[in-house]
Amino acid sequence: MHMGHHGWQGNPPGTEHEARRRIVKAATACIDRAGLAKTSLSDVAQEAGVTRQTVYRYFPRLTDVLSAVAIAGAEEFAGRMEQHLAAFTSATEVAVESVVFGVRTVPREPYLGLLLQAGEGDFFTDAVTSAQWFALGARILRNVPVDWASAGVTTDDDFAGLAEVLMRLFLSFLQHPSAPTVTDDQLRTLVRRWIGPALRGPIGRV
Amino acid sequence: MHMGHHGWQGNPPGTEHEARRRIVKAATACIDRAGLAKTSLSDVAQEAGVTRQTVYRYFPRLTDVLSAVAIAGAEEFAGRMEQHLAAFTSATEVAVESVVFGVRTVPREPYLGLLLQAGEGDFFTDAVTSAQWFALGARILRNVPVDWASAGVTTDDDFAGLAEVLMRLFLSFLQHPSAPTVTDDQLRTLVRRWIGPALRGPIGRV
DNA sequence: TCGATCATACAAAGTTGCTTCAAATGTATG
DNA sequence: CATACATTTGAAGCAACTTTGTATGATCGA
Numbered sequence: 001m002h003m004g005h006h007g008w009q010g011n012p013p014g015t016e017h018e019a020r021r022r023i024v025k026a027a028t029a030c031i032d033r034a035g036l037a038k039t040s041l042s043d044v045a046q047e048a049g050v051t052r053q054t055v056y057r058y059f060p061r062l063t064d065v066l067s068a069v070a071i072a073g074a075e076e077f078a079g080r081m082e083q084h085l086a087a088f089t090s091a092t093e094v095a096v097e098s099v100v101f102g103v104r105t106v107p108r109e110p111y112l113g114l115l116l117q118a119g120e121g122d123f124f125t126d127a128v129t130s131a132q133w134f135a136l137g138a139r140i141l142r143n144v145p146v147d148w149a150s151a152g153v154t155t156d157d158d159f160a161g162l163a164e165v166l167m168r169l170f171l172s173f174l175q176h177p178s179a180p181t182v183t184d185d186q187l188r189t190l191v192r193r194w195i196g197p198a199l200r201g202p203i204g205r206v
Numbered sequence: 207m208h209m210g211h212h213g214w215q216g217n218p219p220g221t222e223h224e225a226r227r228r229i230v231k232a233a234t235a236c237i238d239r240a241g242l243a244k245t246s247l248s249d250v251a252q253e254a255g256v257t258r259q260t261v262y263r264y265f266p267r268l269t270d271v272l273s274a275v276a277i278a279g280a281e282e283f284a285g286r287m288e289q290h291l292a293a294f295t296s297a298t299e300v301a302v303e304s305v306v307f308g309v310r311t312v313p314r315e316p317y318l319g320l321l322l323q324a325g326e327g328d329f330f331t332d333a334v335t336s337a338q339w340f341a342l343g344a345r346i347l348r349n350v351p352v353d354w355a356s357a358g359v360t361t362d363d364d365f366a367g368l369a370e371v372l373m374r375l376f377l378s379f380l381q382h383p384s385a386p387t388v389t390d391d392q393l394r395t396l397v398r399r400w401i402g403p404a405l406r407g408p409i410g411r412v
Numbered sequence: 413t414c415g416a417t418c419a420t421a422c423a424a425a426g427t428t429g430c431t432t433c434a435a436a437t438g439t440a441t442g
Numbered sequence: 443c444a445t446a447c448a449t450t451t452g453a454a455g456c457a458a459c460t461t462t463g464t465a466t467g468a469t470c471g472a
Binding site: 164165189198 | 336367368370371375378379381382395396399400401402403404406
């Protein structure tokens with residue numbers, strides 16, 4: 001990574017936005033490799049092939065870089081989740097598989113895992129709150145090509161409520177696997193049995 | 207607490223079991239007052255009015271005292287929860303109110319709160335695992351005088367599954383209140399809407 | 413006498429409160 | 443981009459203190 005000595009020194013190739021994106025990508029790579037605690041701004045700058053000052057140009061503080069990493073990670077995850085869920089045709093299956101997908105995928109993404117375990121006051125919690133997670137979940141569900149109306153999910157509140165319950169279950173399984181090894185099928189049975197009935201027939205007031 | 211200089215020194219009043227119970231009670235009081243980190247075996251002994259050696263007589267290690275505290279606390283909590291739930295007559299309401307009761311009650315019990323936040327490898331986690339919590343929940347539900355059969359909950363698996371979902375939701379609300387202040391009614395609506403339908407009519411395979 | 417406790421002592425392990433040194437953050441200037 | 447620098451943070455080492463866990467003999471009541 002010894003670029004910079006004979007290359008361009010003025011305006012970089014690509015837009016400002018591009019440089020910003022490259023820094024976030026570099027930070028993500030560093031965190032994935034060395035962990036959050038062992039990642040310094042110098043490491044990120046080196047990985048991105050820029051100097052520390054350039055990083056400060058786009059992010060006033062180190063925590064802003066990390067917030068951007070968290071948000072970018074969540075967005076990327078949302079995209080993959082949506083893509084994955086598009087393969088299912090019933091509302092119940094989409095609900096079931098969203099939990100399974102989350103439980104199996106998130107632990108492989110170090111910065112997302114950190115995000116979920118973050119405690120009160122943690123800057124990571126400020127970056128993406130659980131409320132934002134629920135909103136993200138609702139957005140994902142809404143975009144999945146399924147006949148939600150016939151499943152009784154129509155209003156924004158319906159999506160928000162369903163997303164919140166599913167997200168809470170999936171967060172819970174990350175922290176309390178319950179058995180040393182929970183199989184995908186055990187997860188499916190649980191969600192299908194206890195959330196599924198709500199997705200058949202109108203939900204209405206209860 | 208300067209007893210011991212002029213009191214009895216031989217066999218104590220009450221049975222062996224009584225002394226053990228008194229130590230657990232004293233430890234609970236200490237933890238409630240000073241917190242887990244600031245509670246030492248000496249404190250517990252002094253609070254119980256015995257010497258450290260007597261504590262060691264009943265509990266080989268300090269962690270055994272704390273395990274006993276955790277288990278006793280969970281049992282006591284289960285008793286109060288069962289009593290509370292006896293006031294409700296429908297299966298759905300029992301499910302709903304069990305979550306509300308848990309969310310509102312547990313934070314007031316320092317040693318239970320610690321238990322729920324305990325991480326992997328924490329001795330508190332060894333004391334009462336999440337699997338034990340789910341089992342406790344199932345036991346509670348089973349004992350509440352409600353016509354579970356007509357709600358579709360009959361087998362041990364039904365109780366275990368329902369208890370697991372409810373416990374997970376309640377644990378989740380402890381850690382992610384979602385909004386700064388979640389009202390009891392918001393909690394009720396969520397659970398009633400997404401778990402309730404499963405408790406009307408037979409559950410069966412899905 | 414027996415069984416449980418008290419009293420005291422003590423080694424090993426863990427905590428706390430520093431001091432010191434290196435690394436990282438944030439800012440300035442050319 | 444490159445270099446320089448004040449301030450903050452983190453890690454490493456170390457001494458004083460606390461706590462754990464164990465041992466041993468004396469005391470008291472049944």
